[in-house]
Amino acid sequence: MNKTVIIIGGGIGGLFSACLLCKEGYKPIIMEQHGKIGGGLHCFERYGELFESGIHFVSGFEEKGPLRKLFSYLNLLDKIHLKTLDKHGFDIIQIGSEKFNIGIGKENFIRIFSKSFPEESQHIREYIDVLYTICDHIPLFNLQPISDVNYLTEDALIPVGQFINKYIKDEKLQKILAWNNPLYGGNEEQTPVYIHAIITKFYIEGASRFIGGSQHVADAMATMIIHMGGEIHLNKEIVNIEVDNKKITKVIAKDGSEYKADYYISDIHPSLLMDLIHTENIQKAYRERLKQLKNTYSSFLVYVKFKPNHFPYLNHNYYYYNNYDMIWNTINYHLDDFPSGFILMTSPSKNQGKYANKAIVHCIMRYENFQQWENTYIGKRGLAYESFKKEIENKIIDKVNEVFPNFEASIDKVFSGSPLTIRDYLRSKDGSLYGYKKIYETIFQTRILPRTKIENLFLTGQNINLHGILGVPLSAIITVGIIIGDVNYLINKINNNQ
Numbered sequence: 001m002n003k004t005v006i007i008i009g010g011g012i013g014g015l016f017s018a019c020l021l022c023k024e025g026y027k028p029i030i031m032e033q034h035g036k037i038g039g040g041l042h043c044f045e046r047y048g049e050l051f052e053s054g055i056h057f058v059s060g061f062e063e064k065g066p067l068r069k070l071f072s073y074l075n076l077l078d079k080i081h082l083k084t085l086d087k088h089g090f091d092i093i094q095i096g097s098e099k100f101n102i103g104i105g106k107e108n109f110i111r112i113f114s115k116s117f118p119e120e121s122q123h124i125r126e127y128i129d130v131l132y133t134i135c136d137h138i139p140l141f142n143l144q145p146i147s148d149v150n151y152l153t154e155d156a157l158i159p160v161g162q163f164i165n166k167y168i169k170d171e172k173l174q175k176i177l178a179w180n181n182p183l184y185g186g187n188e189e190q191t192p193v194y195i196h197a198i199i200t201k202f203y204i205e206g207a208s209r210f211i212g213g214s215q216h217v218a219d220a221m222a223t224m225i226i227h228m229g230g231e232i233h234l235n236k237e238i239v240n241i242e243v244d245n246k247k248i249t250k251v252i253a254k255d256g257s258e259y260k261a262d263y264y265i266s267d268i269h270p271s272l273l274m275d276l277i278h279t280e281n282i283q284k285a286y287r288e289r290l291k292q293l294k295n296t297y298s299s300f301l302v303y304v305k306f307k308p309n310h311f312p313y314l315n316h317n318y319y320y321y322n323n324y325d326m327i328w329n330t331i332n333y334h335l336d337d338f339p340s341g342f343i344l345m346t347s348p349s350k351n352q353g354k355y356a357n358k359a360i361v362h363c364i365m366r367y368e369n370f371q372q373w374e375n376t377y378i379g380k381r382g383l384a385y386e387s388f389k390k391e392i393e394n395k396i397i398d399k400v401n402e403v404f405p406n407f408e409a410s411i412d413k414v415f416s417g418s419p420l421t422i423r424d425y426l427r428s429k430d431g432s433l434y435g436y437k438k439i440y441e442t443i444f445q446t447r448i449l450p451r452t453k454i455e456n457l458f459l460t461g462q463n464i465n466l467h468g469i470l471g472v473p474l475s476a477i478i479t480v481g482i483i484i485g486d487v488n489y490l491i492n493k494i495n496n497n498q
């Protein structure tokens with residue numbers, strides 16, 4: 001009989017783990033607290049439009065890209081609908097009144113920046129060459145066999161700001177090259193350069209968006225799982241995990257139902273997982289560490305449905321910063337001046353034409369601004385919360401309108417999500433966008449290993465390796481590789497599409 005694996009959480013990590021397990025002849029059983037599968041891939045409907053919750057733009061589907069390889073291996077590539085962003089400006093950055101484009105492809109990236117900063121042309125090339133080399137030396141990100149899960153070298157661990165400044169002399173350019181730090185919760189003095197390198201290279205290689213929303217990706221994976229004999233249980237919040245003699249004996253859902261399997265994978269935040277397991281088999285020091293590690297910051301999201309034929313579809317992400325000092329500091333705002341920056345993204349629909357149907361505006365925000373309502377739940381947070389949320393939403397609309405003067409007039413419907421919305425829908429810790437914060441000095445404390453002291457419990461998801469549509473599937477490969485007994489066997493199989 002097939003070995004069974006209960007997966008707690010049907011997000012990106014849970015779905016990829018389940019698909020990989022199916023291919024190895026295991027029977028995955030996903031328990032998802034939400035009524036819809038997907039986690040970060042989940043899209044929700046409002047005013048007749050599908051809006052993204054946690055994946056706005058992606059990459060890795062270009063020729064030899066890691067996600068192209070992975071989806072090909074799962075026989076799902078033809079189910080994924082993608083729109084590549086503008087080659088000569090997949091990201092447009094506006095700082096005050098100055099604008100810069102980020103181009104797809106390494107040479108294109110160098111060429112575009114060298115035009116604006118001709119005296120730095122050679123430095124830009126050196127910078128990007130070293131950045132690519134850092135990525136090339138991390139085997140997992142190239143789907144190459146790994147000799148150790150602690151695969152990071154010292155070069156990859158210096159603070160990102162120090163790394164950029166080592167190669168680039170122009171102070172403006174030093175800041176511009178950090179434009180994408182909100183995509184990884186970056187801090188100039190703390191984030192190890194390998195994270196910046198991976199995210200930067202990943203998007204330069206092939207920035208794109210899922211057409212019609214990411215839900216179709218989750219649905220394609222769910223169909224594969226069911227087709228191959230797995231199970232998906234929705235509205236099944238796991239609230240208790242029973243352990244005996246260093247092994248999980250069963251998991252218990254909120255509705256009282258109980259489930260047993262040979263193995264268990266947790267795709268939820270490790271700190272939240274600790275609240276579900278009460279056993280002395282997990283040492284106090286390990287629990288404390290998982291509880292006390294800092295998480296990345298949160299965000300405030302404004303969702304807009306546009307009036308027909310009003311606001312252009314932008315085939316790029318638009319980053320705005322008030323000034324150069326804000327690039328590393330969007331999180332250090334004063335509420336009176338909020339927001340000091342934003343990212344505007346229009347999502348492509350099927351048969352996307354000249355005009356956008358919808359957009360999301362993403363502004364980095366501290367959880368503490370909403371903390372006074374942390375003991376409330378969706379839809380029942382009270383008038384004071386609603387009014388504060390509206391105030392923030394209006395501030396953001398005003399800011400976007402300064403940059404795009406027809407933005408406000410183009411809005412048909414608008415609503416928003418606070419850090420508490422993110423916390424409660426995605427069950428993320430304190431509304432954190434990307435899980436544990438990675439700090440170069442303490443990096444080995446934030447590297448959570450998939451194996452646990454409970455023999456049949458394994459961890460996956462964004463906290464194991466790296467967040468996002470690249471990091472989380474790679475975590476799933478490691479987790480499943482450990483369960484089947486050979487990580488490199490699985491990596492080689494995916495790489496060679498066997």
Ligand SMILES: Cc1cc2nc3c(=O)[nH]c(=O)nc-3n(C[C@H](O)[C@H](O)[C@H](O)COP(=O)(O)OP(=O)(O)OC[C@H]3O[C@@H](n4cnc5c(N)ncnc54)[C@H](O)[C@@H]3O)c2cc1C
Pocket residue numbers: 008009010011012013014031032033034038039040041053054055056057058236237238239267268299301422425426427432433434460461462463466467468469470472
């Ligand atoms: C607003 C926002 C925007 C983002 N934008 C991007 C982007 O554009 N590109 C990108 O690559 N990344 C982006 N990310 C990051 C990305 O969404 C995450 O890194 C990714 O979703 C993490 O995957 P995961 O499997 O670890 O967790 P998730 O995908 O969140 O899955 C965890 C799942 O567990 C379920 N769950 C939790 N507790 C329980 C329980 N007790 N019982 C049962 N089920 C439970 C949850 O409902 C959820 O479905 C964004 C994140 C946020 C919040």
